[in-house]
Amino acid sequence: MTNLVFAELSNGKLRKTSHEVVAYSCKLGPTTAVAIGQADAGELEKLGAYGVTKVLHVNDQRLNNVFSKAYTKILVEAAAMVGADTILLSHNSAGKSIAPRVAVRWNASLYPGVNSLPENGSIRKAVFSGKAFADLTLGEGLKVITLNPNSYKPEITGGSATIEALTINVADADFDYTVLSIEDESGGHIPLPEAEIVVSGGRGLKGPENWGIIEDLAGALGAATACSRPVADIGWRPHHEHVGQTGITIKPTLYIAVGISGAIQHLAGVNQSKVIVVINKDPEAPFFKAADYGIVGDAFEVLPKITEAVKKLKSEG
Amino acid sequence: MKLLVCISKAPDTTSKIAFTDGNTKFSEAGVQFIINPYDEWYALVRALELKETLGGTVTVINAGKADSEQIIRKALALGADDAVRIDLDPADAYQVAANIAAYAKTEQFDIILTGKETIDYNGGVVGGMLAEMLDLPYVSMSSKLDVDGTTIKIEREMEGVKETVQVKTPCVISAQKGMAEARIPNMRGILASKTKPVKVINPDVTVVKAGVKVFALPAEKTGCKMISPDDAAQLVGMLHNDAKVI
Ligand SMILES: Cc1cc2nc3c(=O)[nH]c(=O)nc-3n(C[C@H](O)[C@H](O)[C@H](O)COP(=O)(O)OP(=O)(O)OC[C@H]3O[C@@H](n4cnc5c(N)ncnc54)[C@H](O)[C@@H]3O)c2cc1C
Ligand SMILES: Nc1ncnc2c1ncn2[C@@H]1O[C@H](COP(=O)(O)O)[C@@H](O)[C@H]1O
Numbered sequence: 394m395t396n397l398v399f400a401e402l403s404n405g406k407l408r409k410t411s412h413e414v415v416a417y418s419c420k421l422g423p424t425t426a427v428a429i430g431q432a433d434a435g436e437l438e439k440l441g442a443y444g445v446t447k448v449l450h451v452n453d454q455r456l457n458n459v460f461s462k463a464y465t466k467i468l469v470e471a472a473a474m475v476g477a478d479t480i481l482l483s484h485n486s487a488g489k490s491i492a493p494r495v496a497v498r499w500n501a502s503l504y505p506g507v508n509s510l511p512e513n514g515s516i517r518k519a520v521f522s523g524k525a526f527a528d529l530t531l532g533e534g535l536k537v538i539t540l541n542p543n544s545y546k547p548e549i550t551g552g553s554a555t556i557e558a559l560t561i562n563v564a565d566a567d568f569d570y571t572v573l574s575i576e577d578e579s580g581g582h583i584p585l586p587e588a589e590i591v592v593s594g595g596r597g598l599k600g601p602e603n604w605g606i607i608e609d610l611a612g613a614l615g616a617a618t619a620c621s622r623p624v625a626d627i628g629w630r631p632h633h634e635h636v637g638q639t640g641i642t643i644k645p646t647l648y649i650a651v652g653i654s655g656a657i658q659h660l661a662g663v664n665q666s667k668v669i670v671v672i673n674k675d676p677e678a679p680f681f682k683a684a685d686y687g688i689v690g691d692a693f694e695v696l697p698k699i700t701e702a703v704k705k706l707k708s709e710g
Numbered sequence: 711m712k713l714l715v716c717i718s719k720a721p722d723t724t725s726k727i728a729f730t731d732g733n734t735k736f737s738e739a740g741v742q743f744i745i746n747p748y749d750e751w752y753a754l755v756r757a758l759e760l761k762e763t764l765g766g767t768v769t770v771i772n773a774g775k776a777d778s779e780q781i782i783r784k785a786l787a788l789g790a791d792d793a794v795r796i797d798l799d800p801a802d803a804y805q806v807a808a809n810i811a812a813y814a815k816t817e818q819f820d821i822i823l824t825g826k827e828t829i830d831y832n833g834g835v836v837g838g839m840l841a842e843m844l845d846l847p848y849v850s851m852s853s854k855l856d857v858d859g860t861t862i863k864i865e866r867e868m869e870g871v872k873e874t875v876q877v878k879t880p881c882v883i884s885a886q887k888g889m890a891e892a893r894i895p896n897m898r899g900i901l902a903s904k905t906k907p908v909k910v911i912n913p914d915v916t917v918v919k920a921g922v923k924v925f926a927l928p929a930e931k932t933g934c935k936m937i938s939p940d941d942a943a944q945l946v947g948m949l950h951n952d953a954k955v956i
Contacts, residue, residue: 486868493838502919569847570877579870647955690939702943
């Protein structure tokens, strides 16, 4: 495989998912990276650590937001320039809007949301909302692959990359739409789909005023916070924290569920987490069946103890 | 407004997932099928709301075999005017998109709506493929949609960021939570649905680009390690030393 990988920038910084997909691509074959929009000084050089030798940078301020059409044009033209047969992106919001266009324009086969490296002529993705896997047949021709966030641990191989300016003629007609405003709802925290650790609260917490214990534990762990659907629906927590079948799907290495019963629609959004901890006062709560570690107890007593122990662990370094 | 809503048939979320034929086919035994939730609750209902306030028509389209009839009737009962079924057992996203695009080219739709993803294939890509095939703007992950003449204002929710954008018709939009509230069909709708037209057409494109070789089920959890609430602090040591996740 000769690869072109899209390294997404957000406010001048590479996203965590960009590191993942660049490392994944380098593992598959010789790789050239493409970055689009404004980048902070020294940021793109960091990609060399995963084995990329060349980063093509389209430094066009009009492209600081993701526009699927314009980005598609850049990726397809860059792929032709470097002679790539595979284009890789992350399976996040940007990747999901660009990759299908790229696949069609490039006349390639699309492998959306894969989880691991190809094996025996196929490549694995999660299907049925995390309840099963499908191995997709890898064809001969051009391919577009999108990698699920938090599925591949980037390996640092060392090395350095040279940055080359790339100019692609992007016209007005290449913009899908005009952006009127952008509102950052993350409060400066790591976006939930990218978080390695997530602490999540359900209706068992009784009210929004009790979220302090969730935030304290999340703070101590450097984790993002999430919630069950009723919690977002009643307005205890913002909608973008709602995980599950109707909310967002996440795949952290550690998911801590507090006062959440574990309904199947909730599990659909979190069942791909590597390790699941459940804290619930009801020993019959269905969530325990999907958990790796469980504590039957009152969240208000249990959580502060855990937070203390995390702080102690961190202070011991 | 002339609206097209792409609806996919999906197993109800509570379905047991099993496979047959050497793990190459989803086992449909005892499975209840529904309209893919994002397609129904958000894309279709918002399309119906737009029709109610602005006038026009809502057509639903499905790539599926005759067993899609039931979900198509449900969409008609909810208020869609007519339906198109592309007689195809879809093997990948490309097939679905190519055939819907071929149909869409024969009509002039102002907005083509899809769900953000299917809950069985979890691709999230058919909308983007359609946009490219039809050379239209694509606004994915839309959680709010308002129409003013030929201008559409959309809010998109992505990775902790809310983007408000403005796009011109015709365009392709993928819908997620927030765009509308789920509806239940009423008796009148159900009766009316029985006589609404469903056009069955043959697929234009049958090539498979990235089909499923085999399915697999994840390894069963080996059991949950229970910790007494009095020893809650020990959890941290286990997560650090055994699971190595903190
Ligand atoms: C079509 C459909 C789609 C849905 N989509 C989603 C979705 O995307 N995401 C989602 O989350 N849900 C979804 N749901 C809802 C889902 O079925 C459940 O109703 C919901 O997940 C329950 O939320 P909960 O666990 O917070 O609340 P509850 O079910 O009320 O559970 C609260 C839990 O807290 C425990 N508890 C109470 N007090 C304490 C305490 N002091 N300490 C510790 N534990 C305590 C209780 O034992 C209980 O298990 C969907 C439902 C449908 C029908
Ligand atoms: N067989 C199908 N027939 C009609 N629309 C579909 C079909 N499959 C997918 N779609 C539409 O495309 C969206 C994204 O699907 P996917 O890319 O498979 O996750 C769905 O939410 C539907 O709106």
